[in-house]
Amino acid sequence: MLARLLPPPRGARAGGLPQCGHVGRPRALARAKPRAMCRPKHVGCPATAATAATAAAAAPRAVPGCYAPSGPLRLASGPTRTRLLTGDAAGSRRAASCGPASVGSKNYNGAGSLTTLTTWLLQQERKGTVSLDMFAVLSSIASACKQISALVASAPVAGRLGAYGETNASGDEQKKLDVLANDIFVAAVTNCGRTAITVSEEEDKPVAVESVAGGRYIACFDPIDGSSNIDACISTGSIFGIYNPGECVIDDWDDADAILEKCLMNVKRSGTDLACAGYCLYSSATVLVLSVGTGVWGFTLDTLAGEFYLTHPDMKIPDPGQRIYSGNEGNTQLWAPELRAYLQELKQPSDGSKPYTYRYIGALCPDFHRVLLYGGIWLYPPDATAAQGKARLLYEVAPMSFLAEQAGGMACIGPLADVRVIEVVPQEVHQKSPLFCGSTTEMKKLQAFLKDQAAARAQCVVVEHQAAAKA
Secondary structure (H helix, E strand, C coil), X not given: CHHHHCCCCCCCCCCCCCCCCCCCCCHHHHHHCCHHHCCCCCCCCCCCHHHHHHHHHHCCCCCCCCCCCCCCCEEEECCCCEEEECHHHHHHHHHHHCCCCCCCCCCECCCCCECEHHHXXXXXXXXXXXXXXXXXXXXXXXXXXXXXXXXXXXXXXXCCCCEEEEECCCCCXXXXXXXXXXXXXXXXXXXXXXXXXXXXXXXXXXXXXXXXXXXXXXXXXXXXXXXXXXXXXXXXXXXXXXXXXXXXXXXXXXXXXXXXHHXXXXXXXXXXXXXXXXXXXXXXXXXXXXXXXXXXXXXXXXXXXXXXXXXXXXXXXXXXXXXXXXXXXXXXXXXXXXXXXXXXXXXXXXXXXXXXXXXXXXXXXXXXXXXXXXXXEEXXXXXXXXXXXXXXXXXXXXXXXXXXXXXXXXXXXXCCCCEEXXXXXXXXXXXXXXXXXXXXXXXXXXXHHHHHXXXXXXXXXXXXXHHHHHC
8 A cells, every 4th residue: 555655766667667676665665675686687786696596595574563573674654654674773763652661671571572372381380480281371361351351342243242141150140152162161171182171161060171282280160250340341250279189088889970079179278279260351451360389470462463462471469559449349348347448548548648538349359450550459249138248259259369479479368367378278169259359469458457446346245244144
């Protein structure tokens, strides 16, 4: 299209071919083209066909977007015309246009290009932090996330909105995308050959995987978290946790069915057995956040290149971060009195400081992602209608808690918010759980407040008993 809009270079023949360079190239580009890239054996151009072929073979294949690989020659679109970028100029332009990181930072590889998820996994494998089996599992999950991202983006056009007509194991109404995303996730972690059992929110029971590769991991996932937001085109996500299997205790008198049942129920593992956890956020961008126990790393999907690129290396929850709290205020009247008092303290601090800002999306992935980037605290306590909360411990709460601790934050439950979530062993596959998570400073403030409230209540009880005794 550019060749049709610009005038032919000076000195073009009657047939429209310039004396040097490609058809329809701007004059400035024709003059700047290296001699080895000129049309071979043309008038005024000494390059030979062999030289041109060698240069063409050495030139890197262009990748759409700002993540194009560096090389000796690349075209970049400027505001008025096509410009030629070579050497360091190309890397500088890419660094300036692709985000806050610069060439040489953790985002980039040695050649000055953004690091892909595959490259990062290979680097972790060389360090010994990721096994080849885990490499295969995470690569398959990334592929599934790409497919789900495309499904979510095209859902209104493709007619994938609305209810599916059934409920899942937790009693929630299934959406059409819940079912599609579940099929994609199951196929991904099954076909990679490295998993032994899969656990999904959309499946009633764990499912054994037949694998010739001898898979051993337990793959647990919520294919679409916050699926009730899909019809409104609000941010959603996928959550996953990959557990080490542990031991399956079998008695001598167990038959085949009993053995299978015990091994399938062996999936009830605490968060301390997580080998990897993460989530994929589907929003204005698709972001894959994961941890293999060595920090938290974020990768953004370039839809043109079809690759996840490292954009958030070694993520840490800001501490102290922004004064933000998140939670469903519509349910506060169902919360315990001490939690209602804590919420009032955030709105009207007793020390006269600035009140906290309220932010809430209503889905675990985007709400947690905001805490991960900005700090603050996320409140998901039990209430009068759900004494154990509503989020699933095995494949939602535990993986997110694992990420929070890896990012330098805290994730706790309990009346005093002093029990680490990842230490809780589920008694049921689809067991539900509350969750308090955020920066370490905010979580310690919550714990101190709840402790003071508990002490005040205990003192009141003592006073009442003393009064009753005197009466």
